[in-house]
Amino acid sequence: MRASIGLSFRLAWRNIWRQKRRTWLTALAMIFSNMLLVFMIALQLGSYDMMIENSLRIFSGQMQIQHEGYHESQKMRLAVDDISLLAAEIRTQFPAAKVAARAFAFALVSSEGRSFAMQIAGVEPEQEAGISTLPGLLESGRYLAGSDAAEMVIGSIAARNLGVATGDELTFLGTGKDGSFAAAVVTVVGVFDSGATELDRGLAEIPLAYFQDVFSMGGSGHVVAVSVPDLRRVPAMLKSLQGVAGSKNSLLVLDWDVLMPGLKQAIQADMTSAWFMYAVLIVLVAFSVLNTQLMSVLERTREFGVIMALGIMPRQLALLVLLETFLMALLGLLLGVLLGGLVASYFSHAGFAYPGMEELTDKFNLPSVMYPKVSLVSLLMGPVVVFVFCLLAAIYPSLKLYSLRPVAAMRAV
Amino acid sequence: MRLGVVAVSTLAWRNLWRNYRRTMIMLLAISVGVWAMIFMTAVLRGMVDNMVTQALDTLPGYVQIHAPNYLDDPSVTHSLPAPDPSLLQVLGDPLVAAWTSRVKVPAMISSEYENRGVTLIGVDPEGEQALGFDIHDITQGRFLVGANDRGLVIGRKLLQRLDTRLGKRIVIMSQDPGNSIADRGFRIVGVFRADLESREENIVYAGRSVVQTMLGMGSEVSEIAVRGHDYRHPQVLADKIQAETDARVSSWLELDPYLSTMMRVMDGFVLVWMVVVFLALSFGLVNTLMMAVFERIREIGLMQALGMRPSAIVYQFLLESLLLLLLGLLAGNLLAVTTIYVLRDGIDLSGVAQGLEMMGAASVMYPVLQWPDLVLANVVVIVLGIATSLLPAWRAARYLPVEAIARTS
Numbered sequence: 001m002r003a004s005i006g007l008s009f010r011l012a013w014r015n016i017w018r019q020k021r022r023t024w025l026t027a028l029a030m031i032f033s034n035m036l037l038v039f040m041i042a043l044q045l046g047s048y049d050m051m052i053e054n055s056l057r058i059f060s061g062q063m064q065i066q067h068e069g070y071h072e073s074q075k076m077r078l079a080v081d082d083i084s085l086l087a088a089e090i091r092t093q094f095p096a097a098k099v100a101a102r103a104f105a106f107a108l109v110s111s112e113g114r115s116f117a118m119q120i121a122g123v124e125p126e127q128e129a130g131i132s133t134l135p136g137l138l139e140s141g142r143y144l145a146g147s148d149a150a151e152m153v154i155g156s157i158a159a160r161n162l163g164v165a166t167g168d169e170l171t172f173l174g175t176g177k178d179g180s181f182a183a184a185v186v187t188v189v190g191v192f193d194s195g196a197t198e199l200d201r202g203l204a205e206i207p208l209a210y211f212q213d214v215f216s217m218g219g220s221g222h223v224v225a226v227s228v229p230d231l232r233r234v235p236a237m238l239k240s241l242q243g244v245a246g247s248k249n250s251l252l253v254l255d256w257d258v259l260m261p262g263l264k265q266a267i268q269a270d271m272t273s274a275w276f277m278y279a280v281l282i283v284l285v286a287f288s289v290l291n292t293q294l295m296s297v298l299e300r301t302r303e304f305g306v307i308m309a310l311g312i313m314p315r316q317l318a319l320l321v322l323l324e325t326f327l328m329a330l331l332g333l334l335l336g337v338l339l340g341g342l343v344a345s346y347f348s349h350a351g352f353a354y355p356g357m358e359e360l361t362d363k364f365n366l367p368s369v370m371y372p373k374v375s376l377v378s379l380l381m382g383p384v385v386v387f388v389f390c391l392l393a394a395i396y397p398s399l400k401l402y403s404l405r406p407v408a409a410m411r412a413v
Numbered sequence: 414m415r416l417g418v419v420a421v422s423t424l425a426w427r428n429l430w431r432n433y434r435r436t437m438i439m440l441l442a443i444s445v446g447v448w449a450m451i452f453m454t455a456v457l458r459g460m461v462d463n464m465v466t467q468a469l470d471t472l473p474g475y476v477q478i479h480a481p482n483y484l485d486d487p488s489v490t491h492s493l494p495a496p497d498p499s500l501l502q503v504l505g506d507p508l509v510a511a512w513t514s515r516v517k518v519p520a521m522i523s524s525e526y527e528n529r530g531v532t533l534i535g536v537d538p539e540g541e542q543a544l545g546f547d548i549h550d551i552t553q554g555r556f557l558v559g560a561n562d563r564g565l566v567i568g569r570k571l572l573q574r575l576d577t578r579l580g581k582r583i584v585i586m587s588q589d590p591g592n593s594i595a596d597r598g599f600r601i602v603g604v605f606r607a608d609l610e611s612r613e614e615n616i617v618y619a620g621r622s623v624v625q626t627m628l629g630m631g632s633e634v635s636e637i638a639v640r641g642h643d644y645r646h647p648q649v650l651a652d653k654i655q656a657e658t659d660a661r662v663s664s665w666l667e668l669d670p671y672l673s674t675m676m677r678v679m680d681g682f683v684l685v686w687m688v689v690v691f692l693a694l695s696f697g698l699v700n701t702l703m704m705a706v707f708e709r710i711r712e713i714g715l716m717q718a719l720g721m722r723p724s725a726i727v728y729q730f731l732l733e734s735l736l737l738l739l740l741g742l743l744a745g746n747l748l749a750v751t752t753i754y755v756l757r758d759g760i761d762l763s764g765v766a767q768g769l770e771m772m773g774a775a776s777v778m779y780p781v782l783q784w785p786d787l788v789l790a791n792v793v794v795i796v797l798g799i800a801t802s803l804l805p806a807w808r809a810a811r812y813l814p815v816e817a818i819a820r821t822s
Contacts, residue, residue, distance in 0.1 A: 022700055029696035036689065075527060075576060106528040108521040108586050108594070114488055115588035117521035117530025161486055173586075173594070174528050202530060265768025272765075273456075277686065280449035281693050287442035288697035291435060295704055298434070354678075 012323040019296065026292045027332045030386055033281045034336020035343060037382025042344040042372035043352060044274060048267050049373060051366055052231065055263055056256050058196055059203075061100070061131040061225030062234050063241060064259060065090075068250040070222060071258065076105060076177050076215075080251060083221030084124065084208065090226065090244060097228050097237065098130030103211050103221035107174030107182070109154075109204060111162040118158060118204050120172065122211025122221065131225045134192050134205070141166035141190030148209040153190040155200035164188050172204075176216035184214045278382060282389050290393040293325055297397045304401065305409025318398035325394035329387045337383050344372045344379075421725065425732035428705070439701045440741050443794070446694045447745025448752070450687045450790040455753050455780035456760075461672075461679050462781050464773045465644065467609055468669050470545040474512070474638030475647040476654060477668060481661045483635060484668075489518050490590050492633035493660055500637075503657040508650050510642055513540025514634040516624045520587035522567075522617060524575040531571065531617050533585060535624030535634075538562070544640050553579045554603035562620040564602030568613030572604055579604060585617070589629045597627045608775035610767075671773070683786060687793045694794075695801045702734055702805035713809055714817025723810035730806035731799060738798040742791055749787075753780045 016023045056062055064071075065086070067078040080086060087101040103122035108115055125144035129135040134153075135143040144151050152170060154162075164170060168188050176182040186206060194200055206214075208221065228237050238255050245251040257264050297304075304317055351369040372378070429436055469475065478500075483491040495514065496504060504512045516535030521528055538557040542548060548556055557566055565583070567575075577583060582598050589595040599619060607613045625631065641650040647664035655662040666673040706713075713726060759777040762769060766776035 021703060025696050025700045025703070029693065032696070033693055073576065074574060077526065106521065106530055108528075110588070110592070110594070113490075113592050114486075115586075115592065115594060116519050117528070117586075119530065161488070175523060175526065179526055262767040262771040265765035266771045267768070269762070269765040269768045269772070277449075277453060280445070280453070280690060284442055284446055284690070284693040284697070287438055287445070288700065291438045291442075291697055292700060294434060294438065 008320060008323055009327075012320055012327055015296075015320070016324050016328050022292055022295070023328060026288055027328055027335070029285050029288045030329065030332025030390065031336040031339065033285045033386055034332060034383040035340035036281065037278055037386065038337060038340025038379055039344050039347075039372065040274065040278075041382050042348070042374055042378040043370060044271070045375070045378050046348070046373035047366060047370050048270075050370070051267070052256070052263060054366065055260060056227070057133050058194055059132045059134060059199060060256070060259055061098075061227045062231065063226045063238055063253060063255050065224040065226070065241065065245050065251055065253050066222060068252050071252075071254060074104070076175070076222075079103070079177065079217065079220035079222055080224065080248075082219045083224060084219065086248070087124070087127070087224050090224065090241070093244065094237070094240065097226050098127070100124050100127040100131045100225050101208060101221050102223045102225060103208060103215070103217055104223070105174050105182070105211075105215050107172040109158075109162065109170055109172045111164045111168065111170055114162045116158065116161060118154075118172075118202050120174070120211070121203060121205045122208040122215075122217075123205050124208050128205075131227050134194055134199070137192045137194050138190045139193040141188070143190055144205060144207050145189075147207045148213065149207055150184065150186045150210060151189045152186040152204050152206050153192055154188060154204040155202070156191055156193040157197065157201040158204065159188070159191045161201075166191060174215065176214070177218075177220070178216050180216055182215045184210075278385075282386050285386055286389040286393040289325065289329070289390045290396060292328075293321060293394045293397040294400070296324070297321060297400055301404070301409050301412040304404055305406045305412065308404060308406040309410065314402045314404060317401045317404075321398045321401065322391065322394055325391055329390040332390070333383050333387050336386075337379050340383075341374060341379050344374050348372045348374050421729050421732060425729050425736055428709075428729070429733050429736055432705070432708075435701055435704070436737065439697060439737060440744065442694060442697055443738065443741025444744035444748055446690045447742055447790060447794060448748040450690050450793070451746065451749035451782070451787055452752050452780065453686060454683050454786045454790070455749070455782045456778065457679060457683065458783055458786065459779045459781040460774055461676055463775055463778060464672055464675065467773060467775060468672050469640075469644060469665060470547075471609070471612055472638065472665055472668060473541075473544040473546070473640070474665070475641045475644050476639045476651045476662060476664050478637040478639070478654065478658065478660050478662050479635070481659075484661070484663070487517065487519060487635070489516075489588060489628050489630060489635070492516075492590075492630055492635055493637065495632045495634060496637060499657045500654075503654050504637075504639065506653065508641055508653060510640045511540070511543035512637060512639040513537050513544050514621070514637045515541075516621055516628070516630070516633075517635040518587050518624075518628070520585050520617075522571070522575065523584045523586070524577040524581070527575045529571065529574055529614075532615055533587060533624065534616060534618050535621040536560075536618050537621050541618070544638055550605045550607065551603050552606050554601070556603050556605075557618060557620055560621040561623060562602075563599070563623055564619075565599035566603035566605055566618040567601055568616060569604055569606050570610055570613035571615075571617070572601070574614065577601065585619075585627075587628060591629075595628050597623075609770055609773070611770070684789070684793075687790055688797070691793055691797050695797065698734070698737075698798060699801055699805060701737075702730065702802055703808075705733070706730065706805050706809040709809075710812060710817050710820050714812055714814045714820070717812070717814040718818065726810040727806045730809050731802055734798065734802035734806070735795075738795055742794055746787070746791070750782065753782050756780050 067080050070078040083101040087099045091099045101124055105120050106117060107120050109118045139156055166188055169185055171185050174182045234255055238253055241253045245253050348371050351371055353369045480491040480493050518533055520531055520533035522531050537560045579601055582600050584596055584598050586594055586596040651662050651664040759779045761777055763776040769776055
């Protein structure tokens with residue numbers, strides 16, 4: 001006797017509703033976990049995206065071309081020659097990309113009353129806004145204008161510590177690329193407030209040409225920062241840039257992974273600990289399914305005995321039990337994804353705030369309101385794993401059917 | 414008919430094992446759940462402890478005393494006089510484990526080719542070690558000896574960044590109280606390592622008196638760092654010191670808002686985690702008990718017909734559930750404590766070291782079992798477990814004896 005597929009499905013569907021309450025409770029366990037997984041994963045992916053985006057957009061950019069060894073040691077003499085020309089060349093070759101050349105030095109910056117060591121960045125004023133959000137985050141004054149003006153923009157904390165405002169003068173004192181004495185007097189034209197403490201406290205920007213002049217850099221600089229509109233296009237862009245940089249001596253192209261190794265690892269560490277927790281939930285749901293299906297097999301011992309006496313093979317019965325589990329798990333999957341998706345979409349519009357966690361989110365360049373990211377991946381990643389483990393949990397109950405002896409089974413209570 | 418406690422317990426215990434497969438699966442689920450509650454909590458606590466240890470060694474101390482404006486503007490102009498007798502007296506209090514005074518100013522360090530911004534700390538070497546500086550962290554050379562030591566101790570990373578080495582001379586520049594640039598050459602006499610790279614890069618140690626002379630600040634200091642005995646409650650210590658001084662006394666909870674928020678959030682998260690795990694368990698628990706009730710409808714009817722009170726039936730099912738929970742808890746607790754014991758030497762997470770550094774944690778994690786967490790996990794499971802068992806137990810007691818006996822299955 002062979003049951004058709006349609007018949008098997010109908011049989012399995014009817015079987016799971018013979019114990020309504022039990023089936024619903026088991027399905028509820030799945031729905032609960034699925035909702036939780038969908039929401040949490042959407043929230044995680046959303047905040048990771050934002051964390052990467054915000055961290056890169058403040059200053060560093062997605063990719064940088066540097067002299068070999070500069071990233072590790074940041075030695076001033078490991079410079080890229082004719083850096084503005086290189087940046088211009090990339091700009092013409094890849095019109096979609098934003099490109100900005102920069103040079104860096106540390107110097108002692110002094111106002112009338114205070115002195116602090118700060119990182120001085122030489123930037124191309126008209127290109128900088130394409131890479132970095134700092135030019136748009138001025139709390140007072142304006143951004144740098146001319147490429148060789150003696151002007152400076154500094155962070156808000158530095159401005160407070162130095163006791164200066166827009167229009168005041170600062171002197172700075174450092175060492176040039178050739179080891180010579182580098183000193184200059186500049187006017188503060190703007191103060192930026194990025195919310196990133198490190199930049200607000202320790203970064204000052206001056207025009208690149210002026211920087212090259214003061215620090216005896218010639219035409220050289222240290223970094224060409226490159227960003228493309230979409231983070232997913234970084235690997236392709238990286239390859240093209242390597243083509244360009246490869247023709248020059250000892251230049252390297254680094255992507256954000258290398259520039260900010262902490263970022264990806266923080267995400268990995270967070271993802272790992274989250275998956276440990278998800279795994280616990282999933283295993284508990286699987287136990288629930290195992291229990292339900294084992295009970296449902298054991299209470300039907302007599303019935304199965306009769307059916308087997310009529311010539312049905314254990315294999316077919318095992319398939320029936322798996323099919324029942326499949327339907328139950330599918331119910332849990334669909335309702336869980338639906339409800340979880342609704343919750344996640346609601347928050348993806350309304351925003352989700354951790355109460356009182358501003359200090360934590362600041363540290364990772366996150367706003368205090370997060371937006372879960374609803375996508376096929378965030379909707380299905382968790383529930384599909386739950387689904388698979390529920391099916392695996394039904395294997396043991398199904399295997400029990402192979403040891404069933406029809407005559408003994410029919411006599412069972 | 415009144416059944417004694419012993420009889421009800423015996424009944425509950427035997428009933429529990431009538432369907433031993435179901436009970437075993439449920440037991441397994443409860444133990445895994447309880448294990449996860451306790452173990453995960455211990456790992457999270459360990460991580461926060463790790464961050465706190467790092468932070469307290471970096472700050473250092475549980476409480477710090479500064480001039481009123483120093484925290485907003487960490488400049489040499491906002492200095493404190495050396496401790497006066499009344500302050501010295503409170504620093505001698507048994508609540509204080511150790512204290513030291515330090516000069517701490519922003520400075521620029523220059524080698525032959527490179528410049529870096531750093532925090533220059535003028536220390537009393539003995540006091541600094543009492544506050545938590547570990548002498549074993551010196552990887553080359555030596556630590557300072559006395560407040561008059563003319564040497565300089567810098568971090569491994571900074572040494573590399575400055576392209577210099579042990580024994581070389583470097584120059585440090587900072588401002589004096591009159592905002593003239595004060596500079597001085599130092600010989601690097603020691604190199605230290607730290608769990609957090611940012612410390613290796615940003616902090617340099619010199620003798621306190623040497624820095625005071627260089628900056629022309631007499632006997633004034635920037636901060637007095639105080640270590641107590643219980644880092645979880647620094648406020649008591651802070652209040653006690655505040656009573657004796659006009660300077661600003663801050664506990665580390667104020668000095669490091671990131672960590673204090675982290676600790677607060679963690680308490681909430683631990684509870685949420687335990688409840689979520691319990692909820693995932695509860696569906697199975699209710700299911701198991703429901704099944705047990707349905708299977709036994711006829712005998713429940715019979716017992717009621719023989720005079721057993723409904724309340725006795727409720728008790729019996731609750732007791733059955735309680736026994737199940739207790740067994741699960743026992744196994745889960747043992748499993749968790751064993752896991753934590755096995756991992757007492759730490760979990761090595763150096764693969765994501767830089768990510769953890771962003772969070773302020775070092776890369777070896779030690780699970781920390783805190784008794785309140787263990788108790789909390791057990792209370793959550795027992796209280797919520799009994800609460801969820803009430804419904805099936807109550808249903809069992811509600812059947813009319815005649816109907817129940819008449820049921821066929």
